[in-house]
Amino acid sequence: MVMTAVRQDVTAADPPSAPPPAAARRRARRRTYLWSYVYLAPMMVLLLAFVVYPIMASLGYTFYKWDGIGDPSEFVGLANFRQIVNDSIFWRSLGHTFVYAAFVVPIQLVLALALALVLNNKRLRFASFYRTLFFLPVVTSAAVIGVVIQLLVSNFGDSINTLLLNLHLIHQHIDWLGDPHFAMAIIILVGIWHTFGYNLVYFLAGLQTIPDELYEAARLDGAGRIAMFRYITIPMLRAVGVVIVILAVIGTFQIFDLVQVLTSGGPFFATEVVNTYIYHLAFGGSNANAVQPDIGLASAASFIYGLLLIGFSIVQVLVLRSLARRRGAS
Amino acid sequence: MSSPISRRSLLRGAAALAGAGALAGCSSGTSGSGASGSKAKTTITYWDWYASQASWVDNEIKLFQQAHPDIAVKKTTQVSDKYADLVSLAYRSNNPPDILMVPKSPQLSQQVSQDWLMPVDKWATKSWQSSFPENSFVEGVDVFGGKLYTAPFAAPAPSLQLYIHHGVFKDAGLTNDDGSVKLPKTWDDVTQAADAIASKSGGKVAPFGFGNSTNTTLAWWLDLFVRGAGSPGGAAVGGIDGMDYRVGQWKFGSDRNYLDVINLLMEWKSKNWFYPNSMSISDEQARAFFERGRFGMTVGGVWNQPEWTQHKFTDYSLVTLPSPSEAPKALFYGPPGGRFVAVSSKTSHADEAWAWFDWLYSPDAGKRWVEQGQGLSVYAKNNDPKSVTFAPFSQYVAMSGAAVVGPQPAIRNPKVSAVQLPAVKPDINDVLAGIYTGQLKDPQGALTELEGKMNQALGDAIKKAPGVSAKDFAFADWDLTKAYTTKPGA
Numbered sequence: 001m002v003m004t005a006v007r008q009d010v011t012a013a014d015p016p017s018a019p020p021p022a023a024a025r026r027r028a029r030r031r032t033y034l035w036s037y038v039y040l041a042p043m044m045v046l047l048l049a050f051v052v053y054p055i056m057a058s059l060g061y062t063f064y065k066w067d068g069i070g071d072p073s074e075f076v077g078l079a080n081f082r083q084i085v086n087d088s089i090f091w092r093s094l095g096h097t098f099v100y101a102a103f104v105v106p107i108q109l110v111l112a113l114a115l116a117l118v119l120n121n122k123r124l125r126f127a128s129f130y131r132t133l134f135f136l137p138v139v140t141s142a143a144v145i146g147v148v149i150q151l152l153v154s155n156f157g158d159s160i161n162t163l164l165l166n167l168h169l170i171h172q173h174i175d176w177l178g179d180p181h182f183a184m185a186i187i188i189l190v191g192i193w194h195t196f197g198y199n200l201v202y203f204l205a206g207l208q209t210i211p212d213e214l215y216e217a218a219r220l221d222g223a224g225r226i227a228m229f230r231y232i233t234i235p236m237l238r239a240v241g242v243v244i245v246i247l248a249v250i251g252t253f254q255i256f257d258l259v260q261v262l263t264s265g266g267p268f269f270a271t272e273v274v275n276t277y278i279y280h281l282a283f284g285g286s287n288a289n290a291v292q293p294d295i296g297l298a299s300a301a302s303f304i305y306g307l308l309l310i311g312f313s314i315v316q317v318l319v320l321r322s323l324a325r326r327r328g329a330s
Numbered sequence: 331m332s333s334p335i336s337r338r339s340l341l342r343g344a345a346a347l348a349g350a351g352a353l354a355g356c357s358s359g360t361s362g363s364g365a366s367g368s369k370a371k372t373t374i375t376y377w378d379w380y381a382s383q384a385s386w387v388d389n390e391i392k393l394f395q396q397a398h399p400d401i402a403v404k405k406t407t408q409v410s411d412k413y414a415d416l417v418s419l420a421y422r423s424n425n426p427p428d429i430l431m432v433p434k435s436p437q438l439s440q441q442v443s444q445d446w447l448m449p450v451d452k453w454a455t456k457s458w459q460s461s462f463p464e465n466s467f468v469e470g471v472d473v474f475g476g477k478l479y480t481a482p483f484a485a486p487a488p489s490l491q492l493y494i495h496h497g498v499f500k501d502a503g504l505t506n507d508d509g510s511v512k513l514p515k516t517w518d519d520v521t522q523a524a525d526a527i528a529s530k531s532g533g534k535v536a537p538f539g540f541g542n543s544t545n546t547t548l549a550w551w552l553d554l555f556v557r558g559a560g561s562p563g564g565a566a567v568g569g570i571d572g573m574d575y576r577v578g579q580w581k582f583g584s585d586r587n588y589l590d591v592i593n594l595l596m597e598w599k600s601k602n603w604f605y606p607n608s609m610s611i612s613d614e615q616a617r618a619f620f621e622r623g624r625f626g627m628t629v630g631g632v633w634n635q636p637e638w639t640q641h642k643f644t645d646y647s648l649v650t651l652p653s654p655s656e657a658p659k660a661l662f663y664g665p666p667g668g669r670f671v672a673v674s675s676k677t678s679h680a681d682e683a684w685a686w687f688d689w690l691y692s693p694d695a696g697k698r699w700v701e702q703g704q705g706l707s708v709y710a711k712n713n714d715p716k717s718v719t720f721a722p723f724s725q726y727v728a729m730s731g732a733a734v735v736g737p738q739p740a741i742r743n744p745k746v747s748a749v750q751l752p753a754v755k756p757d758i759n760d761v762l763a764g765i766y767t768g769q770l771k772d773p774q775g776a777l778t779e780l781e782g783k784m785n786q787a788l789g790d791a792i793k794k795a796p797g798v799s800a801k802d803f804a805f806a807d808w809d810l811t812k813a814y815t816t817k818p819g820a
Contacts, residue, residue, distance in 0.1 A: 065752075069418055069436055070444050089755065150543075154611045161606075172602075178542070178609025180767050266545050267609050268756070268764035280755075283415050293415070293435075294753065 055306075058299035068282070068295045080300035089269050090301060093277040094308070096184065100273060101252035103188045108196050109248060116203035117233075131204070135197035142194060146261025149190050153177055180270030183263050187271055191258055195251060199244055206240035207233070242320055249316065253309055274305045373402040374682045375427040377417065378671075379410040382633045385640075386702050394689045401682045411544055421446055421676075428677040429686055432480050432669045439747035441672075442474045448675040449477035453684045461693065462708060469818075470740025470747050471667040481691055482668030484699075485706040485713060486733040489631055489662055490554045491648040491726070492520070498626035499523065502530040513649050517555065517594060520627070520652050524603045527626045538598060539605030539625030541616030548609075548766060549759045550629045552591050558651040559587040560659030562736070562810050565758045572758065575737040576810075578803030579785050582758060583778030590654075592765060592773050599766065609767065632726050635703050639720070646722060650729050660810045663736025668708070706730055734813040737805040741816040745797040752791065754783045 062080055064072035084090050115134065119127050137145065153160070153176040164170045177183050210233065218228050256275035259265060265272035265280065272280075282298035380387050384407060391403045406427065408416050414433040420426040426446070432438060441447055459467055462481065467473050472480045492514070499511045504523050506512050514520040524537030540547045553564035563580065566572040574581045582588050598604060605625045608616070613630070620628045621643045638644065651658035671690055673683045689695060696707030703723040706713050718724045739746040756764065761780050764770035792798050808814050 067436060067750075068422075069440065150610070154543075154607050154615060158607075173606040175607045175609050178607060178611075178767070180769055183610075263610070264543070264545065266763060267542075267767045268760055268769045270767070270769065283412075 058302055061296050061299040062303055064296045065294065066296045067293050072296065076296065080297045081304065083297060084301045084304055089272065090274070090277060090304075092269055093265075093272045093274045094305070096271060097253060097255065097273045097275075099184065100188060100191065100255055101249060104191050104195075104252045105245070105248045108192045108199055109244065111192070112196055112199035113203050113237075116200050116207055117229075119200070120204060120207045131201070134200050137194045138197035140194075142257035143261050145190065145194055146258050149186070150177065150262055153186065177263050178267055180267055183267065183271045187255075187259055187262055190262070191252070191255065194258065195248075198251075199248060202240065202244045202247075203237070206237045206244075209240075210236045242324075245320075246313075246316065250313075253312075274301070278302050278305070371400055371402050372679050372682050373404050374429060374677070374679050374686060375404050375406065376429050376671075376686065377406050377408060377413075377420075377427040378431040379408050379413040380431070381407060381410070382637050383704050385636065386699055386704050389698065390690065390695055394686060397689075398682075398685055401685060403686055417446075424676065426674045426676050428679050429671055429673050429683040432672050437747065437750065438472075438479070438669060439470070439474055440750070442479060445675050447479045448673040448677065448680060449479055450673055450684060450687065451478050453688065454478050454481070458688075463710065465666040465735075466668070466708070468665070468667040468738070468741055470744045471665045471738065472669055473667075474747070480669045480672040482708045483670035483691065483696070484668065485708050485710070485730065486662070486664040486735060487632070487706045487726070487730050488650040488732040490550050490629055491631065491650045491729070492554060492652055493620065493628050493630055493634065494647045494649065495620060495623055495626045496645040496647065497623050498527055498531075498535055501535070502526040502626070511647060513647055514652060515649060515656060517558075517652055517654050521594075521598070524598060524601075524627070528601065528603055533602070535623065536605040536625040537603040538608075538627050539616055539619060540608045540628055541611040541613040542609050542763065543612040543615075545759045545763060547613050547616070547629070548762050551595060552588070552758070552762060554629050554650070555591045555594070555652060556587050557660045557662065558653030558658040559590065560810065561585050561587040562660040562663060562808075564662075565762075573788075573803065575739075575803065575805045576808050578739075578800055578805075579788070580781050582761075582784070583774065583781035588777055589774055592762070592777075596765070596773075609763070632703075632705050632723075635720075635722055635726070639703060644720070644722065648722060648725050648729075650732050658732070662733040663814075664733060665738050666735050666741075666816075700727075735815070737808055737814045738816040739802045741818055743798060743802045743819070745795060746802050748795040749788075749791045749798055750794075752787055754780070754787050756780070 061072060063075055063077060065074040065076045065080070066072035118124065119130055119134075121127075124130075158173075160176075161170070161173045165173070174182055176186050214232050214236070215228055218232055223231070254275065255273050256279065259271055259273050259276050260279065263271045265276040278298050278301045281293070281301060282295055283293050378387060387405060387407075391405060395402060413431075414435040417426065417430060417433045418436075421444070432441070432447075436444075459478075466482050467478060469476070472478065472482065494511060494513060496511050499505070502523070504512045504526055512523070514523050527535055527537040540551065542548045549565040553566065557564050561574065561581070562576070563572045563574040572580060574585065605616075605619065611619070616628060617630070617634055617637060619625065621638055621641060638646070651661070653659065671687055673680060673687055677683050693707075693709045693712065696709050697712045699705060700707050700712045700718070703718075703720055703726075706727065713727060713730065715724055715727045718727050758780060761770065761776045765773045765776060770776045788803075789800065792800055805814065805816075
């Protein structure tokens, strides 16, 4: 009632103004929408050309045996899917991909959070310099990093081995990228270092959204550093943390370039991940010899991997949502 | 109020920039086409994968351009292991080079059927063909449907050799009475030499080394040693290479020689006789390490030599086909005829591309090829050992008898060209890597499985090729130590 009276008063006090005609309002709205579409158009074109179209096209190729030359003509039905599902190398590659993610994500996130806490300290001098330093690997091409690391461990591998042998940490020379027991570990280490900067920046951004007043109040209440970290930092970072975890997991499942440059999936598929497996199917093997590529088979593998990732993402979202609900209830 | 104006300004600016960019692009294209369209000079594009042979190609381009001032050759050297993919992509984007080295994949018959290549019969007349050795132009090899697409460039020669580092051998006391290096000929010789190197160097120098980062070179060891033992298929990968033509099948599991060589390699490995980083370094790195004496023996091809010569490293020797006994029981085999470059069907400078084609195939270019130590020429007169002054290359020329013409199913039955063998993975390179790194614990089982898969794939491919049978691949009368003449229809 009161609100109505006030509104009536205001209306009565204002000089009567004619509302804009509906057509003019529509035009203005359309113009606003139009600009939105114009700004979105380049991204949409790229998305359609390089994401949607390849996905749709490769779905068609999954039913053909096709080496990529000419047009696909040999229809094989679901044979490509059967071959992939029965290929032990595919499942081995999938296992390697999960191993990579299982090591990279937690280690990288813990390290990134720890470093973000240090860099977020306002008393730290040259913080911007350190941030740049730690972000540098992210803006460096994975291929370049791969080549340099490959040269380092192969050319200077002798020196590294000699040092470790002298320190009695190893008993015999290790071929870091040629030994199946160590090659994946090297890839994981390089992978952690390479994309570590992303998570560092995300965590820093998250930390900077936490109001200082909370820490001040906690300090006045006698809370120590660990208590403040546990009861203020972690809960306040939860929302951004979920996004970081999801992005990190998705990023690790896309691992390709580092593996391709460092080991090309070898030795004997010991470091083959699904993306290099698909690449080798599509472009003819993991060695320099000419073998017939099979785009149809590669497309089927991509499709199966895509389905597995969608399933995994749904599970991930459900688990995170359930955890959030449980926390809310408690 | 100002928002729409600034948006418009922004768009105008963007449009102006885009327009300027487009104009710049157009002007550059116009200039280029103007240049190529004028009578002054036509530029033809040429692709190859020759890295260590680049000095020969560059010199030929220089001489060719001097002789043809109206033609410029723009060379692009692609990375060898991606060459076939890049050529395929170039054709898919309708932008192939005017003339190119024939890629190893897809099969040449498929490249012809896909209309990638232009027949050169218009220029390659009978008189032009007559300068080549007899049987150089063979249906199913360089001739398809009676039309000529490419031609042989090199004479058959052993594709792999065991290189011996003189310094390492001398330090290990592996010398003859006259002070020359004692070259190993048999498997036992190689083992004894390795033992001497390992013990005399105190483990500081590895007897053997290779660079397997591209997953290829370990199989070279198997190929070289198993041929000496009498297995004519060796360990080649790709298409129907590596098949034992005596039976028209792969015999990785049923031919005992394969397991024997692998056991020998594993015995050497167990003694730490291989350079420890061999599985992860590249062939180029291995070449450099051999040059520096990090290991005493490596397997490679004649393509090693130009780079070592460039680095003034000449203190080495080479042997081929080390065998269980003195004489190798099988050799290297190649087809009559051969392939090197071909003119693209998409070229708009066919005459100019042919001129470069003709130049590359000229006896003079072949002579310079041999003189530079790149390999043997298809013209026998160019391969006179007396004209070769460089000792290691002279050794290579002298071993040309270790390579002869082998059976050719495509000559017996041209329909064989339609057999498209799918890639079988893991292949022999993979299996060897698996055994070497200890991931495959049962070498015999792995070889038998590979043999089964390869022969199954061949059987399936034959079923899809009308007019082809498994018998087309079997040459029971083949004497492995002699050249074989395949008769059409026989």
